[in-house]
Amino acid sequence: MSPTELDTQAPPFAEPHVADQTADVALIVNGRALRLVIDPRVTLLDALREHLQLTGTKKGCDHGQCGACTVHVGGRRVLSCLTLAAAAQGQSITTIEGLAESDRLHPMQQAFIDCDGFQCGYCTAGQIMSAVALLQEPCGPDDDDVRESMSGNICRCGAYPGIVAAVQAVRGRRR
Amino acid sequence: MDPFRFVAAADEHAARAAASAGARYLAGGTTLVDLMKLHVERPRTVVDINALPLTEIAETPGGGVRVGALVRNSDMAHHPLIRARFPLLSQALLAGASPQIRNMATTGGNLLQRTRCYYFRDTSAACNKREPGSGCSALDGCNRIHAVLGTSDHCIATHPSDMCVALAALDAFVLLSGPRGSRVVPLVEFHLMPGDHPERETAIEPGELITAVDVPPLGFATRSAYVKVRDRASYAFALASAAVALDLRGGEIRDARIALGGVATKPWRAREAERTLVGRPPDAASFRAAADAALAGARPRAHNGFKIELAKRTIVRALTRAGAMA
Ligand SMILES: Cc1cc2nc3c(=O)[nH]c(=O)nc-3n(C[C@H](O)[C@H](O)[C@H](O)COP(=O)(O)OP(=O)(O)OC[C@H]3O[C@@H](n4cnc5c(N)ncnc54)[C@H](O)[C@@H]3O)c2cc1C
Ligand code: SF4
Ligand code: FES
Ligand code: FES
Numbered sequence: 001m002s003p004t005e006l007d008t009q010a011p012p013f014a015e016p017h018v019a020d021q022t023a024d025v026a027l028i029v030n031g032r033a034l035r036l037v038i039d040p041r042v043t044l045l046d047a048l049r050e051h052l053q054l055t056g057t058k059k060g061c062d063h064g065q066c067g068a069c070t071v072h073v074g075g076r077r078v079l080s081c082l083t084l085a086a087a088a089q090g091q092s093i094t095t096i097e098g099l100a101e102s103d104r105l106h107p108m109q110q111a112f113i114d115c116d117g118f119q120c121g122y123c124t125a126g127q128i129m130s131a132v133a134l135l136q137e138p139c140g141p142d143d144d145d146v147r148e149s150m151s152g153n154i155c156r157c158g159a160y161p162g163i164v165a166a167v168q169a170v171r172g173r174r175r
Numbered sequence: 176m177d178p179f180r181f182v183a184a185a186d187e188h189a190a191r192a193a194a195s196a197g198a199r200y201l202a203g204g205t206t207l208v209d210l211m212k213l214h215v216e217r218p219r220t221v222v223d224i225n226a227l228p229l230t231e232i233a234e235t236p237g238g239g240v241r242v243g244a245l246v247r248n249s250d251m252a253h254h255p256l257i258r259a260r261f262p263l264l265s266q267a268l269l270a271g272a273s274p275q276i277r278n279m280a281t282t283g284g285n286l287l288q289r290t291r292c293y294y295f296r297d298t299s300a301a302c303n304k305r306e307p308g309s310g311c312s313a314l315d316g317c318n319r320i321h322a323v324l325g326t327s328d329h330c331i332a333t334h335p336s337d338m339c340v341a342l343a344a345l346d347a348f349v350l351l352s353g354p355r356g357s358r359v360v361p362l363v364e365f366h367l368m369p370g371d372h373p374e375r376e377t378a379i380e381p382g383e384l385i386t387a388v389d390v391p392p393l394g395f396a397t398r399s400a401y402v403k404v405r406d407r408a409s410y411a412f413a414l415a416s417a418a419v420a421l422d423l424r425g426g427e428i429r430d431a432r433i434a435l436g437g438v439a440t441k442p443w444r445a446r447e448a449e450r451t452l453v454g455r456p457p458d459a460a461s462f463r464a465a466a467d468a469a470l471a472g473a474r475p476r477a478h479n480g481f482k483i484e485l486a487k488r489t490i491v492r493a494l495t496r497a498g499a500m501a
Contacts, residue, residue, distance in 0.1 A: 013466055018435045021181070023181050037193060038222070039178075040180070040181035041176040041178065041179070041211075043208070053211070062212065062274060063209050063212065064205055064209055067273065067275060069401075070275055076278045077274060077278060078274045078275050078278050078279050079205070079276065079279065080205075082202060082204050082205050082208045082209055082276075082279065083204060083208070083279070084181070084201070084208060084221070084223075085225050086181045086183070086223070087183075087204065087225065088184060088199060094343075110183075130275065133274075134274070135393025138253055139276065147408075148275055148408075148409055149408035151271075151273055151408070151410045152272070152274050152275045152276065152410055153272075154410075
C-alpha cells in the first residue's frame with residue numbers, strides 16, 4: 001500500500017498524532033551510542049524499525065503475544081513491542097543485527113541454518129534472540145526444558161523441531 | 176496510544192509528585208503499554224518508576240521474605256530464598272506468561288495486572304469495569320474464560336495472575352506508600368470482588384505506590400505445589416490453577432493452604448476447603464472432599480461450567496503432588 005493510499009483510508013476523525021512533549025532518548029544499540037528525539041508513544045520496536053532502520057526485529061502481534069520482537073536489553077531478553085523507547089533510556093540493546101561478528105555468524109544463527117530452524121523466517125530473529133538469551137538462563141537439559149523456555153516465541157510455520165534441535169546443538173546436548 | 180507526558184522519576188518522592196490525576200506508574204509495561212495501545216488505558220502522564228530502589232529480595236525475621244515492587248518476576252522465581260522456602264510461589268511465577276515477559280514484569284505490576292476479559296480489552300463493547308454502568312458483554316456473550324466464583328451481576332471477569340494465587344495461599348502482605356504515609360494491606364484484602372463496582376479492583380488509592388510484598392514465614396510451605404491448567408502447554412492464562420501447601424505430620428494433615436486462579440474474580444483463598452482437610456489422611460478421598468468444598472459456591476454461565484470440574488481436578492492434582500513430596 002502506498003503512503004497516499006494509507007492517507008485516503010485514514011478516518012477523518014483520527015486524533016492528530018501529536019504529544020505535548022517529545023522524549024530525548026539515548027540508547028546504545030549493538031554497541032553504537034545513539035540519540036533519538038521522539039514522541040514518547042514510540043515503542044522500542046518502532047524506534048528500532050522506523051527510526052533506526054534496523055528492520056531485522058519483527059513486529060508480529062504488537063501486544064506481547066508472539067515474541068517476534070524479542071531483543072536484549074541490558075543482556076536480558078524482553079519484548080520490544082511492550083517497551084517504550086523512552087523507558088529504555090541509557091540502556092544497552094542488542095538486536096539480531098548485532099549478533100554476528102562481521103562475516104562470522106553467531107553460533108546460534110549458524111545452528112538455525114544447519115538444523116532447519118525456520119521456514120518463512122518471520123519469527124526467526126525473535127527465536128534466535130530468545131535462544132541466545134536462554135544460554136545464560138537457568139534451563140534444564142532436556143528438549144522439553146528448551147520447549148518451555150522457548151515458548152514465548154510462536155512460529156506460524158511450525159519450525160519448532162528444528163528450533164529445539166538448533167538450541168540443543170549449541171548447548172552441546174545433541175550430535 | 177493517546178498522547179501522554181513521559182516522566183522518569185528519580186526517586187519515590189518525585190514519582191508520587193508526578194502522579195497527578197490521570198497518571199499511571201510504568202514498571203515493566205507489559206500490562207500498561209498493551210492496554211494503552213488498545214486505548215483501554217489512556218493516562219495523561221506516564222511516570223517511569225524503574226529507577227526507584229525497589230529491586231531487593233531480603234530475608235525478614237522468622238523466615239519470611241520481603242520482595243521489592245520492582246523485582247522482575249523471573250528474578251523472584253529463581254531466587255534461592257523463594258525456591259527453597261516457597262516452591263509454590265516460584266512455580267506460579269514460572270507458569271506465568273513467557274520468559275521475555277517475566278524478565279519485564281514486576282511484583283507491583285503483577286499485583287495490578289488487568290483482566291483478560293475480551294470485552295474489557297475491546298473499547299467497542301459494553302463493559303462495566305472499563306466504563307461503569309455501560310453493561311457487561313460477557314454475561315450473555317462468550318464467557319468460556321470467565322469466573323465461576325466471586326462474580327456479580329455486573330462483572331464475571333477473572334483475575335489473571337498466577338503469582339497472586341500463590342501469594343494468597345501464603346497470606347502475603349502488600350506494602351503501600353502514599354501521600355498519607357505507609358500502610359500494609361493483606362493480599363487477600365488487596366483485590367476486591369466486583370460487586371456493584373467492578374471498576375474498583377484493588378484497595379490501592381490514587382497516587383499510592385506499591386513498595387514491596389511481604390511473604391510471612393510458613394514452615395510447611397516447603398511442601399507445596401502450583402498446578403496450572405490452560406488451553407496449551409505454555410504461554411497462556413490459566414483456565415484453572417491451584418496453589419496448595421500441606422502440613423503433614425504422623426500421616427495426618429495438620430494444616431493446609433489452598434488458593435485458586437483462573438476461576439475467580441480475585442485471587443481466591445479457599446478456607447472452607449482447607450478446614451475439611453485438617454485431621455484427615457492425605458489421600459484421594461480427603462483431597463476430593465476439599466475440592467468439592469472449594470467449588471461449592473460456584474456459579475457457572477453458559478460456557479464456563481467445565482471450569483468447576485476442571486478446578487476440582489486441579490486442586491486434587493496439586494494436593495496429590497504436595498502430599499507426595501519427600
Ligand atoms: C501475552 C501476555 C501473556 C501473559 N500471561 C500471563 C500469565 O500466564 N500469568 C500471569 O500471571 N500473567 C500473565 N501476563 C501478565 C503479566 O504478568 C503482567 O502484565 C505483569 O505482571 C505486569 O507487570 P508490569 O511490571 O509489566 O506492569 P505494568 O504494565 O508496568 O503496570 C501494570 C499496572 O500496575 C501499575 N503499577 C506498576 N507498578 C506499580 C507500583 N509499584 N505501584 C503502583 N502501581 C504500579 C501501573 O501503573 C499499571 O497500572 C501476561 C501478559 C502478556 C502481555
Ligand atoms: S466480565 Fe467484567 S470485564 Fe468483562 S465485560 Fe463484563 S464487566 Fe467488563
Ligand atoms: S510483536 Fe512483540 S510479542 Fe508479538
Ligand atoms: S519460520 Fe515462519 S513463522 Fe516461524
